[in-house]
Amino acid sequence: MTNPYEYAVPVQELIDRYRATYSGAVYDVLDGLGYPHQALATDIKPVDNRWVIAGPAFTMKGIPEPTGDEKLRSRRIHMFEAMKQTGVPIIDVRDCSFDTQAAHYGEMNATVGASCGVIAALVDGGSRDTKFLLERDFPVFARYLTPVEAVRRWSYYDWQLTVSLRGALTSTVQVSPGDFIMGDLDGVVVVPRDLVVEVLEKTEELIRHEDQVRAEFDEGQDPVDVYRRHGRL
Template identity: 80%
Template sequence: MNNPYDYALPVQELIDRYRQLYSGAVYDVLEGLGFPHQALAVDVKPVVPSWVLAGPAFTIKGIPDPTGDEKLRARRIELFAAMKETGVPLVDVRDCSFDEQAAHYGEMNATVGASCGVIGAVVDGGSRDTRFLIERDFPIFCRYLTPVEALRRWSYYDWQTTVALRGALTATVTVSPGDFVFGDIDGVVIVPRDVVVEVLERTEALITEENETRGEFESGADPVQVYRKHGRL
């Protein structure tokens, strides 16, 4: 299997450049390229509005688990080892199997994950230990906050496989290892791996054009002429 984290540009450069963008522009470029269904559900938002998250996806599938089976939970060691072995910064992306009972992420996940290269998480479910996550400025995007522990309610099932998170325009959005995650206050969009660099470059060009257009409007130029010149707002 090819390395899903081998892009045409270094991963850290991609992260740094994507972090200068905003989700609306990334979405517009994706839609223009024929990918209109890449936005996650509207309730998947950052716990802190100012958080911006960008990076390649490390995918996790979890399932309801009322038994808390020791063998299943013991696989966490394998999970964290797999994260570390990628050798790149990662976004922990969690498909929680539509569970709405518990917190599927928390401060200890962040602590262990960070030691394995994780720089943030997108959770189609709940998170907790929020005060500690905010104090360490560890960006979490999730659907809800709750104090309820996941033990004997939900557990890891598989990872580094294609998962499905709730979508804004479709029931679900698929996420595969190496897809690029971008999130800000407006929500989260998933950039398919094969177009990560193209979307970045097109979005940068779009934002440059927007800045030029904005400058012309603010300069006092005839707004009708500015609109005719650029043809897009």
Template identity: 65%
Template sequence: MDWKQNYEYGIPVPELIKRYKELYTGAVYDVLDHMGYPNQALANGLKPVRQDMTLAGPAFTIKGIPDIKGDEDLRTRRIHLFNDMRSIGCPLIDTRDCSMDTQAAHYGEMNAVLGKASGVVGAVVDGGCRDTGFLVRDNFPVFCQYQTPVEAYMRWSYYDWQMPIALRGALTSVVPVHPGDFLFGDLDGVVVIPRKLVVEVLEKTEALVQVENQARAEFASGADPVEIYKKYGKL
């Protein structure tokens, strides 16, 4: 499969990441909602391991499954996984569908070390993580459902990657995520921007934030709030 085709947006990925990280998830969600995509927010429990962490980037999707037998073939496949990440050649978000498992840590320091060497700039894990102190120390952004010391071996393992996955949603049971969809996260949570909309959503959100900033300055100046609302409409 030529995965690289999923990571072409018309704007270089590093520039997309920089511009998205100057925004905030609430504004991005409002734009998606207005465009007819209200179900792009991930579950409310998916939060950064440190409050000030943010992430933005294209999804490299991973599906994991319970593995009570400790299947060595599944376990060793991760070598190929990180090689496939590296081959794409742009910053990525390690995005993990953990099959609703709630027992183990599905991400940790070694995943981050391997990931960073393969182009990963953050992780969204619909499950658990551990080694949190190392992740915080290294300022590596990880969003997860919970933290636990329990390791995944004999409990959970990689199944496949670069396939459509399903992460728990805020308004729907799951949100589909495809390779190359764009993830943006801050303290409020994570939104998924479909690949075909990445640039359009960015530009519309930048315009929205500019209007909000203008209105905010006028509110702060003591101007009549009724007139400001009339001027700018719904904010």
């Protein structure tokens, strides 16, 4: 089986370079390549507006679970082991099966996850323990905050499979292990694994072009001439 975390560029370099971009530029490149449906739902936002995330997805599927079955919940130990075995920095991506009752992420998840290589969490659901997450400066993107505990309401089911998160232009966006996540204050974009390097390079090129246009405007050049030279701005 192909390692989903092997790219033509080292993972840490990809993370650093994607973090230097922004979600709007990444989306524009994907849109131009014929992938317009890669933006997640508009209510999936950073808990702290300053947070920016970039990295490969480690996917997890959770399900409503009203019994509090400890055997089911204890499976998460194996999930954390699988996270560590990737050997790269990862983003914990959680498909919460459209549950809206509970917090699906919190400070303890962040603490254990960080020890296993997790650098951020992307949760299509709820988060809690916000004070501790802020103190740790551990980035979490989620749909809502709530104090409600997940025990007897929701539990871990499986991981490292293709999951579905709510989309901005479609009902859902599929995320597979190794897909690249890029998120900031504007929202989150999912870059398919096979396009990670191409999208990054085109995004950097787009930003360089934008910087040149800004410089020309700042120099006081005629806006009509700038537009004619560069076309779509």
